Amino acid sequence: MNSKKEYQFGTKVIHCAQSPKDWQGATLPPIYQTASHAHPTAEHLSDTFAGKTKDHIYMRLSNPTNRILEEKLTELEGGMGAIVMSSGMAAISNTCMALLRAGDEFVSGNSLFMSTYLLFTKVFSKYGITANIVESTDMDAIEKVVNEKTRFIYLETIGNPKMDIPDLTRATEIAHTYEIPLLVDNTMATPYLCRPFELGADVVIHSTTKYLSGHGATTGGAVIDSGNFAWSQKRFPDFQPFIERKGALALLDKIWREHHINFGTTQAPIHSYLTMIGLDTLALRMERHMSNAMAVARYLAKRPEVKWVNYPGLEGHASHHTALKQFADKGFGGMLTFGLADQKSCAQFINHLKLLYHLANLGDCKTLVIHPYSSQYVAFDEPTRKSLSITPDMIRLSVGIEDIEDICEDLGQALERI
Numbered sequence: 001m002n003s004k005k006e007y008q009f010g011t012k013v014i015h016c017a018q019s020p021k022d023w024q025g026a027t028l029p030p031i032y033q034t035a036s037h038a039h040p041t042a043e044h045l046s047d048t049f050a051g052k053t054k055d056h057i058y059m060r061l062s063n064p065t066n067r068i069l070e071e072k073l074t075e076l077e078g079g080m081g082a083i084v085m086s087s088g089m090a091a092i093s094n095t096c097m098a099l100l101r102a103g104d105e106f107v108s109g110n111s112l113f114m115s116t117y118l119l120f121t122k123v124f125s126k127y128g129i130t131a132n133i134v135e136s137t138d139m140d141a142i143e144k145v146v147n148e149k150t151r152f153i154y155l156e157t158i159g160n161p162k163m164d165i166p167d168l169t170r171a172t173e174i175a176h177t178y179e180i181p182l183l184v185d186n187t188m189a190t191p192y193l194c195r196p197f198e199l200g201a202d203v204v205i206h207s208t209t210k211y212l213s214g215h216g217a218t219t220g221g222a223v224i225d226s227g228n229f230a231w232s233q234k235r236f237p238d239f240q241p242f243i244e245r246k247g248a249l250a251l252l253d254k255i256w257r258e259h260h261i262n263f264g265t266t267q268a269p270i271h272s273y274l275t276m277i278g279l280d281t282l283a284l285r286m287e288r289h290m291s292n293a294m295a296v297a298r299y300l301a302k303r304p305e306v307k308w309v310n311y312p313g314l315e316g317h318a319s320h321h322t323a324l325k326q327f328a329d330k331g332f333g334g335m336l337t338f339g340l341a342d343q344k345s346c347a348q349f350i351n352h353l354k355l356l357y358h359l360a361n362l363g364d365c366k367t368l369v370i371h372p373y374s375s376q377y378v379a380f381d382e383p384t385r386k387s388l389s390i391t392p393d394m395i396r397l398s399v400g401i402e403d404i405e406d407i408c409e410d411l412g413q414a415l416e417r418i
């Protein structure tokens with residue numbers, strides 16, 4: 001790619017970090033399926049361990065195929081560097097742990113993917129870390145709980161499955177007033193729809209398992225650093241050695257050195273390869289996911305069996321205006337939830353579907369359906385389900401890229417039979 005020219009997103013996603021001249025003319029990245037890399041001299045291996053070369057040592061530490069994906073994601077999000085990991089949860093847990101020490105606190109929106117919620121509330125509490133969880137879109141509530149122990153603010157661009165959209169510009173202002181970073185899980189929006197760094201956020205996290213890879217073929221995660229946050233500020237004295245080593249990329253160095261390589265959260269190169277093949281069509285897929293999701297939302301809103309539809313593209317949605325502002329009219333995401341008038345018929349509805357898949361994932365080309373209350377959240381107590389807006393009548397739909405008529409027909413025939 002001509003590095004001087006700023007291409008449109010759909011072009012960039014295909015051509016960025018491509019280097020056929022280094023790949024014997026191949027236009028797809030090579031899969032370096034090797035545990036270790038040989039070094040020409042003892043001095044070279046020593047220099048590489050000391051961080052004086054960018055060469056590779058051992059797959060748990062780094063891998064050339066993974067590095068190509070890291071370069072692509074850095075460019076697509078407009079950041080300074082990235083680390084890919086074995087799953088979205090690996091990226092979330094390593095990033096948060098690199099930032100947190102026993103006794104620290106952080107603020108998080110309550111609109112969180114289930115495992116993130118469990119990590120924040122059940123796992124971190126074992127190590128003396130407090131997650132102050134408040135309404136994701138209530139910026140006053142977020143500001144109110146920031147205190148001298150707070151190390152960061154954490155939000156999802158579009159909450160899964162609550163479908164609410166926090167104002168990231170305002171969240172950034174709050175974070176930076178208190179000299180703390182804003183971390184954003186951008187899985188549901190992808191950089192096609194939202195680039196949180198342009199709104200001021202400092203760190204972006206992805207589950208690449210979802211829209212970025214897009215075919216339900218891989219698991220993976222990534223953390224991308226904007227390189228803009230000043231880690232030399234007074235709340236982060238423990239960052240000093242990492243600043244000395246890597247300057248603006250101190251956080252990535254800390255994540256990598258303290259957590260990623262020691263916890264062994266390596267991405268297998270085949271997963272990076274599959275993610276890169278998927279990435280090529282991200283722009284096209286997102287357009288179709290989103291136009292289909294809008295059509296499904298309108299279709300469901302007219303059905304007598306459906307009590308409510310929760311999609312930010314609908315004008316009455318509480319986050320509609322934030323979405324219009326933040327996503328620059330490109331769309332509203334590919335997922336929605338809806339409630340059945342007869343909440344006891346959720347299982348029956350799912351069992352009657354003929355085309356759509358019933359499974360626990362999202363962001364696949366195929367339309368996916370799940371009843372969160374009786375699946376992912378089956379072991380949650382009722383007050384927690386309520387606080388996370390997981391109601392017994394709620395169905396979650398990750399709308400795929402099939403022909404819209406077929407998606408609606410399948411939904412319609414299943415609704416008719418309940």
Ligand SMILES: Cc1ncc(COP(=O)(O)O)c(C=O)c1O
Nearest residue numbers: 087088089113160187207209220
């Ligand atoms: C918004 C969001 N973040 C993170 C994750 C975790 O990703 P992974 O399953 O790749 O660990 C998920 C998974 O569904 C998710 O929806």
